[in-house]
Amino acid sequence: MTGLEVENLSVRYGAVEAVRGLSLEVRPGQIVGLIGPNGAGKSSTLHAIMGSAPITGGDVRLDGTSIVGRRPEEVARRGVALVPEGRRIFGELTVDENLRLGLAGRSARTNGDGLARAHELFPILREFRSRQAGVLSGGQQQQLAIGRALAADPEILLLDEPSLGLAPKIVDIVFEALTQIRDAGLAVLLVEQRAQRTVALADVSHVLANGELRLTLGSKDAADTERLVAAYLA
């Protein structure tokens, strides 16, 4: 397993070039942060990896095999799970049904018990299993969204702003869970707005602006706000 490799990736929506020549790698057991201002191309990068945004150049490889041109469901079934922005919970389905939907990405690739892992990581998902997902709080829905992604027993976990709109206490739960997920050997690519926390958590963080890579930071650089701010404003 070599994880996820993005090489010289470009994404274009009509005349708008959302991502320009981005390269990054996420190895198993590693969290890579992707931060930057709004419209920097962070979400576009995740969607390009999933096959749901138009790639105009470059390559995306999963364990050395290119997945460019694959449909989103195929990418998911090959072991890449996305926790989408805004959580995208199925509010009319139960918590359990939402988790079981995550099994759609499992295919025959793995026989790991992703559901058990999700329950272990987020006990409320077991407690509220037969509740309608739409009535959960925002923090609970976020845990459900991550649990649903883990149900597929993925190798690569992509997260699109998981802390958005959550209370600080809940953000702690989510970030702590990401640490555990990394320690379980997954490759985690984390798109975030909370720059400093992300840099502190991630093994490597890339600052993206205008679709381009501006700066790469290690976890020790979290205190170095000057460089961070400079990269944001550049």
Place this chain on the structure above:
Amino acid sequence: MILGILSLQPLTWPTVATALALGGVYALMAVGIGLVFGVLRLVNFAYGQLIMAGGYALAYGSLWNFATWQSILLCFGVVLVLTVLMDRLVFRPLRTSSPTVMLVATFAVAFLLQNIALLKFGPLSKNVGSLAQLNAPWDIFGVQIKEIAVLAVVTALGCLFILQLLLTRTPLGLHMRAAAMDFRTARLLGVRANRVIGAAVIISGLLAATSAVFLSVQENSISSTFGLQDTIIVLAGVVVGGMNRPIPATLGGFSIGFATGILGGVLPADKTQYLTSFIFAAVIVVLLVRPNGLFTRGGGAVERV
């Protein structure tokens, strides 16, 4: 009141039975239309022509002296092949188009098929021969009820029960429900679009064939416009019930079929041509009062933070 002036006929048990049967068949059609709408966001206006094709299959089956079960098999075969062709040649290529384009495309398919039938089978209507014997009455506790009405109610209940199991107890059903709510997210989770759409289309075809059998027996006169009016009424029923969810759509289909059956029975013979006017007046009133549908809970789930 207007209804008083009409001097209504008394409501009888056979009328209720016929209305229940029509409600059952319309419920099946409603599910067929609703399932495809769920995954393709496409209102299949050509659903009636599937039923017409099934009707002709039954009529020709009887013409060629097929046994009843052979005719029914032919009906299912013809309708299924046509459904799959419609899906492959029209629906899927247009899947990413706007809903308007898809709606107009299904109009085109509907009129195309209707006119092909007119050219091929002529303007005279055909009957379904031996199958019409199912219109014979059964004596149930002293009430004369048509055999076909009982069969229709039982079959509809059976189909809906199986469908409910499929939708709530199997992974495929879960995927279909999720796709109907948010297809994009469902695909990102690994739900295979082609499989879900294929399943919805096949089931909708099976339901069209089933409906074709019952409607053919009840009306026993197959022409190129067969199934057209039923489909328009069912579409109204589906909208009234709530388009997007299987159960409200089913209830909508049933209600409008039941209402049509009852009205058809109690209206005096010289006023039955106004039947659809009454039904659609009721549709307008319901939509004014409950724009989201008669059987939907308002609002749905909200996004929480």
